Amino acid sequence: MWLLDGGDAFGNAHSISSLDDKLMGEYLLKGMGLCGYDAMTLGEEDFRFGETFLAEQIAEADFAFTSANVMRQADELPYATQFFTKTIGDTTVGVIGVLFEEDKEQVEAASAIDGVAVTIEPVLSAIATTQAAMGEVDLVVVLAHMPTTAALELAEELTDTHVVVAAHDQAGPTGQQVNNLVLVSTGYDGKWIGHLDLVVDPEGRLSKANWSSVDLDDSWADDPALAALYQDYLQRLETEAETIVQDIPQETPTGGSYVGSAQCISCHPDQATHWATTQHANAFATLVETNHDYSPSCFPCHTVGFGFIGGFLLPNMTPAMANVQCESCHGAGADHVALPALGFAPPAVTQCTKCHTPDNSPQFDMLTYLPQVQH
Numbered sequence: 001m002w003l004l005d006g007g008d009a010f011g012n013a014h015s016i017s018s019l020d021d022k023l024m025g026e027y028l029l030k031g032m033g034l035c036g037y038d039a040m041t042l043g044e045e046d047f048r049f050g051e052t053f054l055a056e057q058i059a060e061a062d063f064a065f066t067s068a069n070v071m072r073q074a075d076e077l078p079y080a081t082q083f084f085t086k087t088i089g090d091t092t093v094g095v096i097g098v099l100f101e102e103d104k105e106q107v108e109a110a111s112a113i114d115g116v117a118v119t120i121e122p123v124l125s126a127i128a129t130t131q132a133a134m135g136e137v138d139l140v141v142v143l144a145h146m147p148t149t150a151a152l153e154l155a156e157e158l159t160d161t162h163v164v165v166a167a168h169d170q171a172g173p174t175g176q177q178v179n180n181l182v183l184v185s186t187g188y189d190g191k192w193i194g195h196l197d198l199v200v201d202p203e204g205r206l207s208k209a210n211w212s213s214v215d216l217d218d219s220w221a222d223d224p225a226l227a228a229l230y231q232d233y234l235q236r237l238e239t240e241a242e243t244i245v246q247d248i249p250q251e252t253p254t255g256g257s258y259v260g261s262a263q264c265i266s267c268h269p270d271q272a273t274h275w276a277t278t279q280h281a282n283a284f285a286t287l288v289e290t291n292h293d294y295s296p297s298c299f300p301c302h303t304v305g306f307g308f309i310g311g312f313l314l315p316n317m318t319p320a321m322a323n324v325q326c327e328s329c330h331g332a333g334a335d336h337v338a339l340p341a342l343g344f345a346p347p348a349v350t351q352c353t354k355c356h357t358p359d360n361s362p363q364f365d366m367l368t369y370l371p372q373v374q375h
Protein backbone atom coordinates (compact mmCIF):
# COMPACT_ATOMS: atom_id res chain seq x y z
CA MET A 1 0.00 0.00 0.00
CA TRP A 2 1.11 3.53 -0.82
CA LEU A 3 -0.39 6.28 1.34
CA LEU A 4 -0.29 9.76 -0.21
CA ASP A 5 -1.59 13.21 0.72
CA GLY A 6 -2.44 16.11 -1.53
CA GLY A 7 -1.34 19.00 0.71
CA ASP A 8 -2.78 21.93 2.72
CA ALA A 9 -2.15 20.62 6.23
CA PHE A 10 -2.31 24.00 7.98
CA GLY A 11 -5.97 24.96 7.65
CA ASN A 12 -6.86 28.16 5.84
CA ALA A 13 -7.06 31.87 6.44
CA HIS A 14 -10.84 31.73 6.98
CA SER A 15 -10.64 29.67 10.14
CA ILE A 16 -11.10 31.29 13.51
CA SER A 17 -7.60 30.98 14.98
CA SER A 18 -4.38 30.86 13.03
CA LEU A 19 -2.39 29.86 16.14
CA ASP A 20 -4.72 26.89 16.65
CA ASP A 21 -4.28 26.00 12.96
CA LYS A 22 -0.53 26.12 13.37
CA LEU A 23 -0.64 23.78 16.36
CA MET A 24 -3.17 21.52 14.65
CA GLY A 25 -0.93 21.39 11.55
CA GLU A 26 2.01 20.24 13.66
CA TYR A 27 -0.08 17.45 15.21
CA LEU A 28 -1.67 16.51 11.90
CA LEU A 29 1.75 15.82 10.38
CA LYS A 30 2.74 13.77 13.44
CA GLY A 31 -0.50 11.82 13.06
CA MET A 32 0.18 11.20 9.38
CA GLY A 33 3.57 9.83 10.41
CA LEU A 34 1.85 7.42 12.82
CA CYS A 35 -0.53 6.34 10.05
CA GLY A 36 2.44 5.42 7.85
CA TYR A 37 2.02 8.04 5.13
CA ASP A 38 4.62 7.76 2.35
CA ALA A 39 4.52 11.21 0.80
CA MET A 40 2.70 14.51 0.75
CA THR A 41 2.82 17.29 -1.80
CA LEU A 42 2.71 20.98 -0.94
CA GLY A 43 -0.41 23.13 -1.10
CA GLU A 44 -0.49 26.91 -1.01
CA GLU A 45 -1.71 26.89 2.62
CA ASP A 46 1.39 24.96 3.67
CA PHE A 47 3.28 28.26 3.22
CA ARG A 48 0.71 30.12 5.32
CA PHE A 49 2.98 30.52 8.35
CA GLY A 50 6.12 31.28 6.35
CA GLU A 51 8.80 28.95 5.07
CA THR A 52 10.70 28.64 8.37
CA PHE A 53 7.75 26.94 10.07
CA LEU A 54 7.17 24.67 7.07
CA ALA A 55 10.86 23.73 6.98
CA GLU A 56 10.71 22.75 10.67
CA GLN A 57 7.71 20.50 9.99
CA ILE A 58 9.39 18.92 6.95
CA ALA A 59 12.50 18.21 9.03
CA GLU A 60 10.42 16.51 11.74
CA ALA A 61 8.09 14.53 9.47
CA ASP A 62 8.36 10.77 9.04
CA PHE A 63 7.43 10.91 5.35
CA ALA A 64 8.58 12.66 2.16
CA PHE A 65 7.48 16.10 1.01
CA THR A 66 7.54 16.12 -2.74
CA SER A 67 6.94 18.85 -5.30
CA ALA A 68 8.09 19.14 -8.89
CA ASN A 69 7.28 22.81 -9.43
CA VAL A 70 8.01 24.54 -6.11
CA MET A 71 11.56 25.88 -6.58
CA ARG A 72 13.93 27.86 -4.39
CA GLN A 73 14.16 31.34 -5.86
CA ALA A 74 17.88 31.63 -5.15
CA ASP A 75 19.13 28.66 -7.19
CA GLU A 76 15.97 27.37 -8.95
CA LEU A 77 16.47 23.90 -7.48
CA PRO A 78 13.45 21.95 -6.17
CA TYR A 79 12.40 23.19 -2.73
CA ALA A 80 11.26 19.72 -1.59
CA THR A 81 12.06 16.25 -2.95
CA GLN A 82 11.58 16.56 -6.72
CA PHE A 83 9.77 13.20 -6.99
CA PHE A 84 9.10 10.21 -4.77
CA THR A 85 9.37 6.53 -5.65
CA LYS A 86 8.63 3.44 -3.62
CA THR A 87 8.79 -0.19 -4.62
CA ILE A 88 6.62 -2.88 -3.08
CA GLY A 89 7.08 -6.40 -4.47
CA ASP A 90 7.92 -5.85 -8.12
CA THR A 91 5.90 -2.65 -8.54
CA THR A 92 7.48 0.78 -8.37
CA VAL A 93 5.24 3.79 -8.03
CA GLY A 94 6.57 7.22 -8.95
CA VAL A 95 4.86 10.21 -7.38
CA ILE A 96 5.07 13.72 -8.85
CA GLY A 97 3.51 16.56 -6.87
CA VAL A 98 2.56 19.90 -8.40
CA LEU A 99 1.09 23.10 -7.00
CA PHE A 100 -1.53 25.20 -8.83
CA GLU A 101 0.13 27.92 -10.94
CA GLU A 102 -2.62 30.39 -10.06
CA ASP A 103 -1.43 30.32 -6.43
CA LYS A 104 2.03 31.48 -7.51
CA GLU A 105 1.73 35.00 -6.10
CA GLN A 106 0.23 33.85 -2.79
CA VAL A 107 2.95 31.26 -2.20
CA GLU A 108 5.77 33.54 -3.28
CA ALA A 109 4.53 36.31 -0.98
CA ALA A 110 4.08 33.93 1.99
CA SER A 111 7.50 32.34 1.58
CA ALA A 112 9.15 35.77 1.23
CA ILE A 113 8.02 36.73 4.78
CA ASP A 114 10.64 34.57 6.43
CA GLY A 115 12.99 31.76 5.52
CA VAL A 116 13.67 30.54 2.00
CA ALA A 117 11.81 32.32 -0.81
CA VAL A 118 10.26 29.96 -3.36
CA THR A 119 8.75 30.30 -6.81
CA ILE A 120 6.16 28.20 -8.67
CA GLU A 121 7.14 26.88 -12.11
CA PRO A 122 4.65 25.98 -14.89
CA VAL A 123 3.03 22.62 -14.09
CA LEU A 124 3.23 20.79 -17.42
CA SER A 125 6.91 21.42 -18.09
CA ALA A 126 7.77 20.59 -14.46
CA ILE A 127 6.01 17.23 -14.80
CA ALA A 128 7.85 16.48 -18.09
CA THR A 129 11.26 17.35 -16.62
CA THR A 130 10.55 15.34 -13.49
CA GLN A 131 9.29 12.32 -15.38
CA ALA A 132 12.52 12.30 -17.39
CA ALA A 133 14.60 12.57 -14.21
CA MET A 134 12.61 9.80 -12.51
CA GLY A 135 13.13 7.30 -15.36
CA GLU A 136 11.10 4.10 -15.86
CA VAL A 137 8.54 3.20 -13.16
CA ASP A 138 5.46 0.95 -13.24
CA LEU A 139 2.90 3.52 -12.18
CA VAL A 140 3.00 7.30 -12.34
CA VAL A 141 0.83 9.22 -9.87
CA VAL A 142 0.51 13.00 -10.15
CA LEU A 143 -0.56 14.67 -6.91
CA ALA A 144 -2.17 17.83 -8.26
CA HIS A 145 -2.76 20.44 -5.61
CA MET A 146 -5.39 22.43 -7.50
CA PRO A 147 -9.16 22.62 -8.00
CA THR A 148 -10.62 19.49 -9.59
CA THR A 149 -11.64 21.48 -12.69
CA ALA A 150 -7.99 22.50 -13.22
CA ALA A 151 -6.81 18.94 -12.52
CA LEU A 152 -9.20 17.69 -15.21
CA GLU A 153 -7.63 20.05 -17.77
CA LEU A 154 -4.20 18.86 -16.66
CA ALA A 155 -5.24 15.18 -16.86
CA GLU A 156 -6.34 15.69 -20.47
CA GLU A 157 -2.84 16.90 -21.36
CA LEU A 158 -0.87 14.12 -19.66
CA THR A 159 0.56 11.00 -21.24
CA ASP A 160 2.45 8.19 -19.47
CA THR A 161 0.53 8.94 -16.30
CA HIS A 162 -1.84 6.49 -14.61
CA VAL A 163 -3.42 8.48 -11.79
CA VAL A 164 -4.06 12.14 -11.07
CA VAL A 165 -5.11 12.96 -7.50
CA ALA A 166 -6.71 16.40 -7.20
CA ALA A 167 -6.63 18.02 -3.78
CA HIS A 168 -7.72 21.50 -2.78
CA ASP A 169 -11.52 21.82 -3.11
CA GLN A 170 -13.88 21.87 -0.12
CA ALA A 171 -16.00 19.19 -1.75
CA GLY A 172 -16.65 15.49 -1.31
CA PRO A 173 -14.60 12.79 -3.03
CA THR A 174 -15.00 12.09 -6.77
CA GLY A 175 -13.47 9.78 -9.37
CA GLN A 176 -13.55 9.49 -13.16
CA GLN A 177 -11.69 8.01 -16.11
CA VAL A 178 -9.95 10.59 -18.33
CA ASN A 179 -8.47 9.07 -21.51
CA ASN A 180 -6.06 6.42 -20.19
CA LEU A 181 -5.82 7.61 -16.63
CA VAL A 182 -8.02 7.89 -13.59
CA LEU A 183 -8.67 11.25 -11.91
CA VAL A 184 -9.73 11.15 -8.26
CA SER A 185 -10.25 13.84 -5.68
CA THR A 186 -9.94 13.23 -2.01
CA GLY A 187 -12.52 15.29 -0.15
CA TYR A 188 -11.54 17.67 2.65
CA ASP A 189 -10.93 17.92 6.40
CA GLY A 190 -9.86 14.28 6.62
CA LYS A 191 -13.45 13.09 6.38
CA TRP A 192 -12.73 10.38 3.82
CA ILE A 193 -9.90 8.19 2.74
CA GLY A 194 -9.66 7.39 -0.95
CA HIS A 195 -8.94 3.80 -2.03
CA LEU A 196 -7.65 2.95 -5.47
CA ASP A 197 -7.02 -0.56 -6.87
CA LEU A 198 -5.23 -0.57 -10.21
CA VAL A 199 -4.38 -3.22 -12.78
CA VAL A 200 -1.69 -2.42 -15.34
CA ASP A 201 -1.29 -4.48 -18.53
CA PRO A 202 2.11 -5.82 -19.74
CA GLU A 203 2.57 -2.71 -21.90
CA GLY A 204 2.32 -0.61 -18.75
CA ARG A 205 -1.11 0.82 -19.58
CA LEU A 206 -3.87 1.08 -17.05
CA SER A 207 -6.31 -1.73 -17.80
CA LYS A 208 -8.54 -1.50 -14.75
CA ALA A 209 -9.16 1.04 -12.01
CA ASN A 210 -11.48 0.53 -9.07
CA TRP A 211 -12.02 3.65 -7.09
CA SER A 212 -13.89 4.04 -3.82
CA SER A 213 -13.85 6.28 -0.79
CA VAL A 214 -14.20 5.32 2.82
CA ASP A 215 -16.28 7.59 5.02
CA LEU A 216 -14.29 8.10 8.24
CA ASP A 217 -17.38 8.39 10.42
CA ASP A 218 -18.11 7.34 14.02
CA SER A 219 -18.38 3.68 13.03
CA TRP A 220 -14.55 3.58 13.05
CA ALA A 221 -13.00 3.18 16.47
CA ASP A 222 -10.19 5.61 17.24
CA ASP A 223 -6.69 4.25 16.92
CA PRO A 224 -5.23 4.38 20.46
CA ALA A 225 -1.95 6.04 19.44
CA LEU A 226 -3.75 8.68 17.37
CA ALA A 227 -6.32 9.25 20.12
CA ALA A 228 -3.48 9.85 22.59
CA LEU A 229 -1.83 12.27 20.16
CA TYR A 230 -5.13 14.13 19.80
CA GLN A 231 -5.49 14.42 23.60
CA ASP A 232 -1.96 15.76 23.67
CA TYR A 233 -2.99 18.44 21.15
CA LEU A 234 -6.04 19.36 23.25
CA GLN A 235 -3.79 19.68 26.30
CA ARG A 236 -1.45 22.01 24.38
CA LEU A 237 -4.48 24.12 23.42
CA GLU A 238 -5.36 24.44 27.09
CA THR A 239 -1.80 25.32 28.12
CA GLU A 240 -1.50 27.95 25.37
CA ALA A 241 -5.13 29.08 25.51
CA GLU A 242 -4.58 32.69 26.57
CA THR A 243 -2.01 33.37 23.86
CA ILE A 244 -4.26 31.72 21.30
CA VAL A 245 -7.44 33.66 22.10
CA GLN A 246 -5.64 36.97 22.58
CA ASP A 247 -4.39 36.61 19.01
CA ILE A 248 -8.01 36.53 17.72
CA PRO A 249 -9.26 40.07 16.99
CA GLN A 250 -12.44 41.19 18.79
CA GLU A 251 -14.87 42.97 16.50
CA THR A 252 -17.56 45.42 17.56
CA PRO A 253 -20.95 43.82 16.96
CA THR A 254 -24.13 45.55 15.80
CA GLY A 255 -26.04 46.14 19.04
CA GLY A 256 -23.13 47.54 21.06
CA SER A 257 -21.58 44.58 22.80
CA TYR A 258 -22.55 41.18 24.15
CA VAL A 259 -23.89 41.21 27.73
CA GLY A 260 -24.98 37.61 28.46
CA SER A 261 -28.43 36.13 29.13
CA ALA A 262 -28.35 36.96 32.85
CA GLN A 263 -29.08 40.53 31.71
CA CYS A 264 -32.21 39.47 29.82
CA ILE A 265 -33.86 37.18 32.34
CA SER A 266 -35.42 39.82 34.61
CA CYS A 267 -37.43 41.39 31.77
CA HIS A 268 -38.12 38.24 29.71
CA PRO A 269 -38.58 35.48 32.30
CA ASP A 270 -40.83 33.27 30.15
CA GLN A 271 -38.43 33.13 27.22
CA ALA A 272 -35.55 32.51 29.63
CA THR A 273 -37.34 29.64 31.36
CA HIS A 274 -38.03 27.97 28.03
CA TRP A 275 -34.52 28.56 26.69
CA ALA A 276 -33.06 26.87 29.81
CA THR A 277 -34.82 23.64 28.79
CA THR A 278 -33.17 23.54 25.33
CA GLN A 279 -29.88 21.93 24.29
CA HIS A 280 -28.60 25.45 23.57
CA ALA A 281 -28.37 26.15 27.30
CA ASN A 282 -26.18 23.08 27.64
CA ALA A 283 -23.94 23.47 24.62
CA PHE A 284 -20.76 24.15 26.58
CA ALA A 285 -21.14 21.01 28.69
CA THR A 286 -20.86 19.12 25.40
CA LEU A 287 -17.42 20.64 24.92
CA VAL A 288 -16.36 19.89 28.50
CA GLU A 289 -17.45 16.25 28.16
CA THR A 290 -15.29 15.81 25.07
CA ASN A 291 -12.32 17.75 26.52
CA HIS A 292 -12.81 20.60 24.01
CA ASP A 293 -13.44 23.38 26.50
CA TYR A 294 -10.24 25.13 25.37
CA SER A 295 -10.72 24.56 21.62
CA PRO A 296 -11.33 27.93 19.94
CA SER A 297 -12.60 26.26 16.77
CA CYS A 298 -15.70 25.12 18.72
CA PHE A 299 -16.45 28.46 20.39
CA PRO A 300 -18.25 30.31 17.56
CA CYS A 301 -21.15 27.85 17.82
CA HIS A 302 -21.04 26.49 21.40
CA THR A 303 -20.68 29.88 23.17
CA VAL A 304 -22.01 33.41 22.67
CA GLY A 305 -20.21 36.33 21.06
CA PHE A 306 -16.81 34.70 20.52
CA GLY A 307 -14.62 37.06 18.50
CA PHE A 308 -16.73 40.10 19.50
CA ILE A 309 -16.53 42.67 22.26
CA GLY A 310 -18.18 41.38 25.43
CA GLY A 311 -18.34 37.83 24.10
CA PHE A 312 -16.84 34.54 25.25
CA LEU A 313 -13.08 34.20 25.57
CA LEU A 314 -12.18 31.21 27.75
CA PRO A 315 -14.13 29.23 30.35
CA ASN A 316 -12.01 30.55 33.23
CA MET A 317 -12.22 34.16 32.02
CA THR A 318 -15.84 34.51 30.83
CA PRO A 319 -17.86 31.59 32.29
CA ALA A 320 -21.13 33.55 31.95
CA MET A 321 -20.72 33.65 28.17
CA ALA A 322 -20.56 29.86 27.66
CA ASN A 323 -23.44 28.10 25.84
CA VAL A 324 -25.70 29.21 23.00
CA GLN A 325 -27.58 32.12 24.59
CA CYS A 326 -30.25 34.70 23.78
CA GLU A 327 -27.80 36.89 21.91
CA SER A 328 -26.62 33.98 19.72
CA CYS A 329 -29.95 34.33 17.90
CA HIS A 330 -31.07 37.87 18.72
CA GLY A 331 -27.72 39.63 18.34
CA ALA A 332 -25.62 41.62 20.82
CA GLY A 333 -27.86 43.15 23.49
CA ALA A 334 -26.09 46.10 25.14
CA ASP A 335 -27.97 48.77 23.18
CA HIS A 336 -31.31 47.03 23.81
CA VAL A 337 -30.67 46.65 27.55
CA ALA A 338 -29.80 50.35 27.76
CA LEU A 339 -32.96 51.38 25.89
CA PRO A 340 -35.46 48.50 25.78
CA ALA A 341 -38.26 50.61 24.31
CA LEU A 342 -36.38 50.72 21.03
CA GLY A 343 -37.05 46.98 20.70
CA PHE A 344 -34.54 44.63 19.13
CA ALA A 345 -33.50 43.97 15.60
CA PRO A 346 -35.81 41.25 14.30
CA PRO A 347 -34.39 37.83 15.08
CA ALA A 348 -33.49 35.13 14.69
CA VAL A 349 -34.42 32.38 12.25
CA THR A 350 -31.82 33.66 9.80
CA GLN A 351 -29.17 32.93 12.44
CA CYS A 352 -29.85 29.19 12.76
CA THR A 353 -27.86 28.10 9.72
CA LYS A 354 -24.78 30.08 10.75
CA CYS A 355 -24.25 27.29 13.29
CA HIS A 356 -26.48 24.54 11.94
CA THR A 357 -24.26 24.06 8.88
CA PRO A 358 -24.35 20.92 6.73
CA ASP A 359 -21.04 19.81 8.32
CA ASN A 360 -22.09 20.37 11.93
CA SER A 361 -25.83 19.68 11.80
CA PRO A 362 -26.52 17.41 8.86
CA GLN A 363 -30.06 16.63 10.09
CA PHE A 364 -31.05 20.29 10.36
CA ASP A 365 -34.59 20.96 9.14
CA MET A 366 -36.28 24.24 10.05
CA LEU A 367 -39.72 22.66 10.25
CA THR A 368 -38.72 20.22 12.98
CA TYR A 369 -35.94 22.22 14.67
CA LEU A 370 -37.64 25.61 15.07
CA PRO A 371 -40.58 24.43 17.23
CA GLN A 372 -38.10 22.93 19.69
CA VAL A 373 -36.51 26.30 20.45
CA GLN A 374 -39.42 28.71 19.96
CA HIS A 375 -40.48 30.40 23.16
Ligand code: HEC
Binds near residue numbers: 261263327342344
Ligand atom coordinates in the same frame (compact mmCIF):
# COMPACT_ATOMS: atom_id res chain seq x y z
C1 HEC B 1 -34.99 46.30 31.32
C2 HEC B 1 -35.81 45.32 30.67
C3 HEC B 1 -35.25 44.58 29.48
C4 HEC B 1 -34.07 43.93 29.39
C5 HEC B 1 -32.95 43.86 30.43
C6 HEC B 1 -34.09 43.25 28.13
N1 HEC B 1 -35.23 43.52 27.45
FE1 HEC B 1 -35.79 42.80 25.67
N2 HEC B 1 -37.42 43.93 25.66
C7 HEC B 1 -37.82 44.75 26.72
C8 HEC B 1 -39.02 45.45 26.33
C9 HEC B 1 -39.76 46.45 27.19
C10 HEC B 1 -39.33 45.02 25.03
C11 HEC B 1 -40.47 45.45 24.17
C12 HEC B 1 -40.03 46.61 23.32
C13 HEC B 1 -41.06 46.99 22.33
O1 HEC B 1 -41.24 46.25 21.36
O2 HEC B 1 -41.68 48.04 22.53
C14 HEC B 1 -38.34 44.07 24.67
C15 HEC B 1 -38.31 43.39 23.45
C16 HEC B 1 -37.42 42.37 23.16
C17 HEC B 1 -37.48 41.54 21.97
C18 HEC B 1 -38.53 41.62 20.90
C19 HEC B 1 -38.15 42.69 19.94
C20 HEC B 1 -39.18 42.89 18.86
O3 HEC B 1 -39.04 43.94 18.22
O4 HEC B 1 -40.08 42.08 18.73
C21 HEC B 1 -36.45 40.69 22.03
C22 HEC B 1 -36.07 39.62 21.00
C23 HEC B 1 -35.74 40.98 23.25
N3 HEC B 1 -36.35 41.99 23.90
C24 HEC B 1 -34.60 40.29 23.66
C25 HEC B 1 -33.86 40.67 24.75
C26 HEC B 1 -32.58 40.09 25.05
C27 HEC B 1 -31.89 39.03 24.24
C28 HEC B 1 -32.13 40.70 26.17
C29 HEC B 1 -30.83 40.49 26.89
C30 HEC B 1 -29.65 40.79 26.08
C31 HEC B 1 -33.16 41.64 26.59
N4 HEC B 1 -34.17 41.60 25.69
C32 HEC B 1 -33.06 42.43 27.69
C33 HEC B 1 -37.19 44.85 27.92
C34 HEC B 1 -35.97 44.34 28.25
Ligand code: HEC
Binds near residue numbers: 279355356369373
Ligand atom coordinates in the same frame (compact mmCIF):
# COMPACT_ATOMS: atom_id res chain seq x y z
C1 HEC C 1 -24.55 30.11 17.95
C2 HEC C 1 -24.85 28.88 17.27
C3 HEC C 1 -26.28 28.41 17.15
C4 HEC C 1 -27.35 29.10 16.66
C5 HEC C 1 -27.42 30.54 16.16
C6 HEC C 1 -28.45 28.18 16.71
N1 HEC C 1 -28.05 26.97 17.22
FE1 HEC C 1 -29.21 25.37 17.56
N2 HEC C 1 -27.64 24.36 18.36
C7 HEC C 1 -26.36 24.85 18.43
C8 HEC C 1 -25.53 23.89 19.11
C9 HEC C 1 -24.05 24.04 19.39
C10 HEC C 1 -26.34 22.80 19.43
C11 HEC C 1 -25.91 21.53 20.15
C12 HEC C 1 -25.94 21.77 21.61
C13 HEC C 1 -25.36 20.59 22.36
O1 HEC C 1 -26.08 19.60 22.54
O2 HEC C 1 -24.19 20.69 22.72
C14 HEC C 1 -27.67 23.15 18.96
C15 HEC C 1 -28.78 22.33 19.12
C16 HEC C 1 -30.03 22.62 18.62
C17 HEC C 1 -31.17 21.77 18.74
C18 HEC C 1 -31.20 20.43 19.44
C19 HEC C 1 -30.88 19.38 18.43
C20 HEC C 1 -30.89 17.98 19.02
O3 HEC C 1 -30.25 17.14 18.37
O4 HEC C 1 -31.49 17.75 20.06
C21 HEC C 1 -32.21 22.38 18.08
C22 HEC C 1 -33.62 21.85 17.91
C23 HEC C 1 -31.71 23.63 17.56
N3 HEC C 1 -30.39 23.75 17.94
C24 HEC C 1 -32.43 24.53 16.81
C25 HEC C 1 -31.98 25.79 16.42
C26 HEC C 1 -32.78 26.75 15.68
C27 HEC C 1 -34.17 26.50 15.14
C28 HEC C 1 -32.03 27.87 15.56
C29 HEC C 1 -32.42 29.21 14.96
C30 HEC C 1 -33.65 29.80 15.43
C31 HEC C 1 -30.75 27.60 16.19
N4 HEC C 1 -30.77 26.33 16.71
C32 HEC C 1 -29.72 28.50 16.26
C33 HEC C 1 -25.91 26.05 17.97
C34 HEC C 1 -26.72 27.07 17.49
Ligand code: HEC
Binds near residue numbers: 286295360362363
Ligand atom coordinates in the same frame (compact mmCIF):
# COMPACT_ATOMS: atom_id res chain seq x y z
C1 HEC D 1 -20.36 25.85 12.78
C2 HEC D 1 -20.89 25.61 14.12
C3 HEC D 1 -20.27 24.56 14.99
C4 HEC D 1 -18.95 24.39 15.32
C5 HEC D 1 -17.75 25.21 14.84
C6 HEC D 1 -18.90 23.29 16.24
N1 HEC D 1 -20.16 22.80 16.47
FE1 HEC D 1 -20.66 21.23 17.62
N2 HEC D 1 -22.59 21.39 17.05
C7 HEC D 1 -23.09 22.40 16.29
C8 HEC D 1 -24.51 22.21 16.10
C9 HEC D 1 -25.43 23.13 15.33
C10 HEC D 1 -24.86 21.04 16.80
C11 HEC D 1 -26.22 20.40 16.89
C12 HEC D 1 -26.36 19.44 15.76
C13 HEC D 1 -27.74 18.82 15.69
O1 HEC D 1 -28.20 18.23 16.67
O2 HEC D 1 -28.34 18.93 14.60
C14 HEC D 1 -23.60 20.54 17.37
C15 HEC D 1 -23.51 19.37 18.12
C16 HEC D 1 -22.35 18.91 18.67
C17 HEC D 1 -22.22 17.67 19.40
C18 HEC D 1 -23.35 16.67 19.67
C19 HEC D 1 -24.09 17.13 20.87
C20 HEC D 1 -25.10 16.12 21.30
O3 HEC D 1 -24.92 15.55 22.37
O4 HEC D 1 -26.07 15.93 20.55
C21 HEC D 1 -20.92 17.56 19.80
C22 HEC D 1 -20.29 16.43 20.61
C23 HEC D 1 -20.24 18.73 19.31
N3 HEC D 1 -21.12 19.52 18.62
C24 HEC D 1 -18.89 18.99 19.54
C25 HEC D 1 -18.20 20.02 18.92
C26 HEC D 1 -16.78 20.22 19.07
C27 HEC D 1 -15.87 19.37 19.93
C28 HEC D 1 -16.45 21.29 18.30
C29 HEC D 1 -15.09 21.88 18.07
C30 HEC D 1 -14.03 20.97 17.71
C31 HEC D 1 -17.68 21.76 17.66
N4 HEC D 1 -18.71 20.97 18.07
C32 HEC D 1 -17.72 22.82 16.79
C33 HEC D 1 -22.39 23.45 15.72
C34 HEC D 1 -21.02 23.57 15.73
Ligand code: HEC
Binds near residue numbers: 264272324347
Ligand atom coordinates in the same frame (compact mmCIF):
# COMPACT_ATOMS: atom_id res chain seq x y z
C1 HEC E 1 -32.13 29.48 19.07
C2 HEC E 1 -32.37 30.87 18.86
C3 HEC E 1 -32.95 31.68 19.99
C4 HEC E 1 -32.45 31.79 21.27
C5 HEC E 1 -31.23 31.11 21.85
C6 HEC E 1 -33.31 32.72 21.94
N1 HEC E 1 -34.29 33.14 21.12
FE1 HEC E 1 -35.74 34.51 21.53
N2 HEC E 1 -36.61 34.17 19.73
C7 HEC E 1 -36.12 33.32 18.78
C8 HEC E 1 -37.07 33.23 17.69
C9 HEC E 1 -36.90 32.39 16.44
C10 HEC E 1 -38.16 34.07 18.03
C11 HEC E 1 -39.43 34.28 17.26
C12 HEC E 1 -39.50 35.60 16.64
C13 HEC E 1 -38.85 35.66 15.27
O1 HEC E 1 -38.49 34.65 14.68
O2 HEC E 1 -38.73 36.81 14.81
C14 HEC E 1 -37.80 34.68 19.31
C15 HEC E 1 -38.57 35.61 19.98
C16 HEC E 1 -38.20 36.24 21.17
C17 HEC E 1 -38.90 37.37 21.79
C18 HEC E 1 -40.11 38.04 21.24
C19 HEC E 1 -41.36 37.57 21.94
C20 HEC E 1 -41.66 36.15 21.63
O3 HEC E 1 -41.61 35.34 22.56
O4 HEC E 1 -41.94 35.82 20.46
C21 HEC E 1 -38.26 37.65 22.95
C22 HEC E 1 -38.62 38.73 23.97
C23 HEC E 1 -37.14 36.75 23.04
N3 HEC E 1 -37.13 35.91 21.93
C24 HEC E 1 -36.22 36.75 24.07
C25 HEC E 1 -35.24 35.80 24.24
C26 HEC E 1 -34.43 35.68 25.41
C27 HEC E 1 -34.52 36.58 26.63
C28 HEC E 1 -33.59 34.64 25.20
C29 HEC E 1 -32.56 34.06 26.16
C30 HEC E 1 -33.03 33.69 27.48
C31 HEC E 1 -33.85 34.13 23.87
N4 HEC E 1 -34.86 34.84 23.33
C32 HEC E 1 -33.13 33.09 23.26
C33 HEC E 1 -34.93 32.64 18.79
C34 HEC E 1 -34.12 32.51 19.92
